[in-house]
């Protein structure tokens with residue numbers, strides 16, 4: 073009830089021209105528990121249908137979701153995790169920090185290679201705080217450049233200021249990198265300037281998260297506006313182990329060589345590991361097996377690496393040859409024959425190994 077009245081009061085104040093106080097009240101409300109806010113929204117007739125839309129296309133410029141912790145699988149190295157926890161603590165105790173004159177704006181910038189979990193981390197932050205996640209895909213915002221963009225941005229920011237939420241600017245470099253770009257200077261620069269103005273006008277309490285793949289493209293002016301900056305690294309061995317185990321889940325056979333997977337997946341992102349696991353699970357399900365075949369997981373890992381290293385493997389024979397070359401121990405002639413349903417003689421032929429090498433078959437039993 074108190075929240076409802078406060079909301080009404082804010083509306084009244086605003087109608088009376090007292091924007092400053094109205095905003096202060098809304099800022100407060102924005103940090104009220106989420107349950108209050110949805111009541112408030114319902115009372116005021118706000119629903120997801122009232123989301124800001126593009127003036128011309130009527131498409132939503134923002135995506136609203138409410139991530140739940142149980143749906144967000146995230147594994148972080150401990151140093152990164154504690155940086156993020158610091159940010160969360162700062163958000164949760166914003167008032168106390170303001171009172172002590174020690175508050176930082178609730179703004180977090182995530183940067184790192186594609187597939188390192190930035191979008192996932194934004195979802196995790198929203199889930200941790202129990203807040204709605206308002207995602208703005210900056211690249212789509214730019215690609216729909218219509219002179220409407222600045223107004224679209226304004227609407228999104230206004231929307232975010234008025235409710236408890238995490239405003240998430242994803243693929244942020246699409247906007248933020250534009251200032252130094254020589255093409256498209258006119259419209260794009262206006263967008264960037266509008267973006268900066270919007271960020272500057274944002275109350276410190278509003279939670280803003282941005283993610284970018286190209287931190288080196290970011291304008292220093294943009295960079296400075298974020299009080300918390302977290303680099304998303306490639307997964308270290310511990311994280312990789314957790315990722316393999318999590319993404320294979322119950323489908324991991326007990327004799328799976330997890331150590332081997334960890335060692336051979338160095339330099340891969342979480343997204344790539346997830347993809348390999350999903351592919352392996354899919355083929356297990358289609359083969360009506362309750363667990364993945366360890367050799368099959370290594371096979372997919374090897375083929376993924378071939379792709380990354382731009383090794384052409386366009387035929388099954390080429391695949392076998394590559395795998396054999398990649399790891400003779402894992403891919404014994406017999407294992408390859410089993411995986412591809414061919415004879416060991418065929419494998420010997422295509423890998424151009426004479427019978428001298430035949431004894432290597434016994435290096436590692438399949439399974």
Ligand SMILES: Nc1ncnc2c1ncn2[C@@H]1O[C@H](COP(=O)(O)OP(=O)(O)O)[C@@H](O)[C@H]1O
Nearest residue numbers: 145146147186187188189190191192342343346
């Ligand atoms: N550290 C990680 N922990 C858990 N999942 C991860 C991690 N890194 C990547 N992933 C997985 O990879 C996929 C892509 O990650 P995403 O957050 O979209 O990366 P980015 O936004 O950095 O490009 C997600 O579905 C996520 O499940």
Ligand SMILES: [Mg+2]
Nearest residue numbers: 190191242283
């Ligand atoms: Mg992303």
